[in-house]
Amino acid sequence: MRDAAPQTIYLKDYAPFGFDVREVNLIFDLAPNATRVTSRIRFAAKPDAEHPDFFLHGEQLKLIRAAIDGQEITPTLTETGLTCDVPDGAFTFEAEVEIDPANNTALEGLYMSNGMYCTQCEAEGFRKITYYPDRPDVMSTFTVRVNGDLPVLLSNGNPTDSGEGFAEWHDPWPKPAYLFALVAGDLVAHSDHFTTVSGREVDLNLYVRPGDEGKCAFGMDALKRSMKWDEDVYGREYDLDVFNIVAVDDFNMGAMENKGLNVFNSSAVLASPETATDANFERIEAIIAHEYFHNWTGNRITCRDWFQLCLKEGLTVFRDAQFTSDVRSAPVKRIGDVIDLRARQFPEDNGPLAHPVRPESFQEINNFYTATVYEKGAEVIGMLKRLVGDQAYAEALDLYFARHDGQACTIEDWLKVFEDVTGRELSQFKLWYSQAGTPRVKVEEDWGDGTYSLTLSQSLPDSPGQVDKQPMHIPVAVGLLGPDGDEVRETQTLELTEARQTFRFDGLAAKPTASILREFSAPVILEHGVSRDAQAFLLAHDTDPFNRWSAARVLATETLIGMITDGKTPGGDYLDGVLSVLRNDDLDPAYRALMAGLPTQSELAGVLADRGLIPDPMAIWRASETLKQAMAQHAQDLLPRLHSQMRVDASYRPDAEQSGKRSLGSVVLSMTTRLDGGELAASEYAKSDNMTLQLSSLGALLRAGKGQEELAAFYDQWQADRLVIDKWFGLQVSLAEPDQTCAVAQKLTGHPDFHWKTPNRFRSVLGPLAMNHAGFHHGDGTSYALLADWLIRLDPVNPQTTARMCSAFQTWKRYDADRQALIRAQLERIAATPELSRDTTEMVSRILD
Numbered sequence: 001m002r003d004a005a006p007q008t009i010y011l012k013d014y015a016p017f018g019f020d021v022r023e024v025n026l027i028f029d030l031a032p033n034a035t036r037v038t039s040r041i042r043f044a045a046k047p048d049a050e051h052p053d054f055f056l057h058g059e060q061l062k063l064i065r066a067a068i069d070g071q072e073i074t075p076t077l078t079e080t081g082l083t084c085d086v087p088d089g090a091f092t093f094e095a096e097v098e099i100d101p102a103n104n105t106a107l108e109g110l111y112m113s114n115g116m117y118c119t120q121c122e123a124e125g126f127r128k129i130t131y132y133p134d135r136p137d138v139m140s141t142f143t144v145r146v147n148g149d150l151p152v153l154l155s156n157g158n159p160t161d162s163g164e165g166f167a168e169w170h171d172p173w174p175k176p177a178y179l180f181a182l183v184a185g186d187l188v189a190h191s192d193h194f195t196t197v198s199g200r201e202v203d204l205n206l207y208v209r210p211g212d213e214g215k216c217a218f219g220m221d222a223l224k225r226s227m228k229w230d231e232d233v234y235g236r237e238y239d240l241d242v243f244n245i246v247a248v249d250d251f252n253m254g255a256m257e258n259k260g261l262n263v264f265n266s267s268a269v270l271a272s273p274e275t276a277t278d279a280n281f282e283r284i285e286a287i288i289a290h291e292y293f294h295n296w297t298g299n300r301i302t303c304r305d306w307f308q309l310c311l312k313e314g315l316t317v318f319r320d321a322q323f324t325s326d327v328r329s330a331p332v333k334r335i336g337d338v339i340d341l342r343a344r345q346f347p348e349d350n351g352p353l354a355h356p357v358r359p360e361s362f363q364e365i366n367n368f369y370t371a372t373v374y375e376k377g378a379e380v381i382g383m384l385k386r387l388v389g390d391q392a393y394a395e396a397l398d399l400y401f402a403r404h405d406g407q408a409c410t411i412e413d414w415l416k417v418f419e420d421v422t423g424r425e426l427s428q429f430k431l432w433y434s435q436a437g438t439p440r441v442k443v444e445e446d447w448g449d450g451t452y453s454l455t456l457s458q459s460l461p462d463s464p465g466q467v468d469k470q471p472m473h474i475p476v477a478v479g480l481l482g483p484d485g486d487e488v489r490e491t492q493t494l495e496l497t498e499a500r501q502t503f504r505f506d507g508l509a510a511k512p513t514a515s516i517l518r519e520f521s522a523p524v525i526l527e528h529g530v531s532r533d534a535q536a537f538l539l540a541h542d543t544d545p546f547n548r549w550s551a552a553r554v555l556a557t558e559t560l561i562g563m564i565t566d567g568k569t570p571g572g573d574y575l576d577g578v579l580s581v582l583r584n585d586d587l588d589p590a591y592r593a594l595m596a597g598l599p600t601q602s603e604l605a606g607v608l609a610d611r612g613l614i615p616d617p618m619a620i621w622r623a624s625e626t627l628k629q630a631m632a633q634h635a636q637d638l639l640p641r642l643h644s645q646m647r648v649d650a651s652y653r654p655d656a657e658q659s660g661k662r663s664l665g666s667v668v669l670s671m672t673t674r675l676d677g678g679e680l681a682a683s684e685y686a687k688s689d690n691m692t693l694q695l696s697s698l699g700a701l702l703r704a705g706k707g708q709e710e711l712a713a714f715y716d717q718w719q720a721d722r723l724v725i726d727k728w729f730g731l732q733v734s735l736a737e738p739d740q741t742c743a744v745a746q747k748l749t750g751h752p753d754f755h756w757k758t759p760n761r762f763r764s765v766l767g768p769l770a771m772n773h774a775g776f777h778h779g780d781g782t783s784y785a786l787l788a789d790w791l792i793r794l795d796p797v798n799p800q801t802t803a804r805m806c807s808a809f810q811t812w813k814r815y816d817a818d819r820q821a822l823i824r825a826q827l828e829r830i831a832a833t834p835e836l837s838r839d840t841t842e843m844v845s846r847i848l849d
């Protein structure tokens, strides 16, 4: 259990390990409650280290035997590892330990899921498998033998031998222990192959539980497309004879990039048209790409320590976003990412959990797999690319791979390749890695004598442990539109480096309208001095699709805020603007669907709080409902035509074209349901033959207060499909009315299928509870208490998932005193739980601070 005083680890304390690891040999004798792990590890003291301390991490291990160079030893054991005297020079350390995978519910280390053995080692899970220097800067080759009476026995690298009850694997590429993996079970393979650009034949397998064979084809295809793309765009070739992916039901995260043996949450890889939505397919494609791309950005070049996590994650998220933009629609991808960034990263960056993209301290590293490290980390790469240009970016990446292959690196190494390639000095830019918080950029304009000037001022709010910050290096992409909507100045990147700076555009015939922060060129909050008329103009004319969407978003936000704070009625500028976009058949349907979307209620609460107002969740909910109703009425005449235009007659494909039509079709269906009381939705449900349509029509019915029969039929139809039943749970909670949300969630937690120890199922109810803004923040506080009850219950079983879900409370200081008191009481109740995990302790105390 947890030690009394949790330790804080600091970046500044980094010190290398005193030994090199030359070779690792592991033998696993699998048994559910008593798996034996025999290790033989070749160590050598580093030439420059004088009698370094020999400490190996190890947790929850039963040591059976240890030896050095064949001589048995009695090492000193502590809570966190093992230490002993070692000879000078090179030596072989051996250990035999016993572990209990069947009782490992934390899903870290070696555990079992539905009879299958599976590992998860990132970040520090290998120490629950055997004694080892479990740190990413210790890299070694691994040879693994798995003994077990199971048909499929997998580990990293290439298969070298196998027979009745055993298999041997060798991974020739030195890797840190966090990339180790082992899988064993009664699995079936969906197989294919890929020939790399230099002619290497690679066997590809997607291993799944019997019964899931029909959900593999898309993931496999996405894998092959990813392999090709990384060759074409980054010149990166795969480096083993096999690439295996395994789907597992019990998993804390989306997926894991273990060398040659990726392990996926089954929700992140399994899909068929009948059971998965278009959004699921797109997410799967992106995660497959992400994990595959890690083979170079993460595995061949890894992180020196966990503070450098963004080195692999920010870059790999950036790469997977490039992939998605290439194979789908770039503007649609960008808009989706920005919606996500504002929904998840901005609240984190502007609340008690704010931390730099490269954090400087932590208690539990698992708590730093955050939207800031991942998504803001990717934004930083995008800004860097914009500042140096595509050509220099490509050269810098080539240099990065050439210079650092096989190494464990830092952000300094990463920035150095850019400095070396471009000759630019990047120290101010580097502040993006160390200063937390979302910069605010205030816009002022001036016009006279053919000159338009734009004055940009930046400020960065204080965040935990950081005050009085320095100005950042912010790339602001700007274009100018003339009075007729034609572009009079093409997009250019203004480099805002000072607290306040003026940029001039000369020789203009008339006062232009500025389109600022095109493509969302920096993760900042723009404080527009731009009028509502200018926003409506941009909504109609902007040539940058992102900013055209952004104008619609600003207008929607201002409309809603006017309704909430002043009881205004929805403005015609916004409604007309959206209507004209909806009826514009030249625009991509997916894009039109996004243009019709409203900011989330939680985002509105954030905007209100930012302006010094106290958000009232019920008022926000009512305004959103009213505006949606007004929009539906405004578009009434258009809806039937649009509905039939969006019908897809061809057989189902989850590609951008078809899914775009379905997404606009679903917007039309929601609007229609507000007008016809559910008639169209019921008939669509009855004839739905894919999950996208089935779920959107069921959702429309539930939102209209109907659909109980369909809901029951849906359950009967999909009872045996765990991934679909997750959706069935989630939908009910996310669509419940504010005063019903808690009761609905409570009831579902009593359902016989609520297998709460499986993270996907736990999240399917408690996730939407926290996301249903008005329902979660219902004035009586019952939803807060329900979530806290379940977090307290899950913590001893699975600290990692518990801690992550505590972030539902991170925005608590936005709300009124009563709500704050209710939330504080729950946070304090969680904090006071005996034996609370280090993970959850750290999260709750940071949130309370």
Ligand code: PHE
Pocket (backbone or CB within 6 Å): 120, 122, 123, 253, 254, 255, 256, 257, 290, 291, 313, 369
């Ligand atoms: N490294 C994984 C990814 O980004 C995420 C992960 C982290 C998975 C920790 C499991 C545990 O792809």
Ligand code: ZN
Pocket (backbone or CB within 6 Å): 290, 294, 312, 313, 316
């Ligand atoms: Zn990743």
